[in-house]
Amino acid sequence: MTLPIFPTLPGQGWGVKKTPTFSTRVSTHVSGREVRVPLYAHALYQFELSFDALDSSGANAALQSQSLQTLMGFWMSCGGQLNTFLYVDPTDNAVTAQTIATGDGATTTFTLGRAIGGYYEPVSYVTAISNVSVSGVATTAYTLTAPNTITFAMAPPGGAAISATFTYAYQCRFLDDVAEFENFLSGLWKIGGLKFRQVR
Template structure:
């Protein structure tokens, strides 16, 4: 699988940041007031909205990073708007430690890496690094491999009932929500983006 470009970390990003988990549900209402609800998503998709107060196209303002405009606009152009995908590392939601994500059955060797947020467990969009894998709490220094975006494969099937856990970092595989985005040159040498929206996609 090809390596995806990463969303840049830029000093000119402003507050606030919006993160919207979303589902799709069909709701059929009856005249009695009862409802029949059918969920279409097993796991949520996430929509993000960011604002950038200051981007520069040169090195005139070192505190804003060099060529930050090119970094952000370049990613947008590389993705061709909504078409391509990229990896977004959410600063507040990008790692798991000791995360239990599967149980061995003595035959299965391939497992999807999962994470738990509150009471909800869902697949990780894209695992960026794995520092440790555990079987029943014991670190496994070998015998496993990570396949992008989120699959862990063991050489030997974990035993029946074996708890499979890991320490890892992850990102969200995303696409932009629009085929055009407004980059505003609001004063000499400085640009801004008042709203940049993108959403996660299912691998």
């Protein structure tokens, strides 16, 4: 099943919030000592967008004709919180020659990920893959399986660096079952605080 992609519209506001979130269970003893247990292996991301102007009449070509209907229809097709979609973050959607693992001579399936600073995490959903290399040699002897794994026909040898070039998106759902669109001028609408979060 192909997931729908969140639409890119010219009326989007500049302010975008991207919030990585962990979940940790903290138990505090009367002595003040703590026991902390991580509930997430990796962060989940939450996004918040606003659209300062959306066209409903078709008269504002610079805003994409009927962009209100595009965004509202997309939200409604997701059923609010019900269904998932892909969000392509324009600032975080591709890697080149990213090292994803080291072969051990037995493992054939690997999860694709990306490094951000000194932190490495699996990507949510691979949208396209253009190059896979084992020890610097390009190969096509693999299959890509949604959302984010590749399986080699033969296990890469022990010590072999596995790298890939690919694009990715975040698999998300909306956080609310209500979306408030405001008509502020004839044929012009806006919405603020449109929130959604990554799901696994």
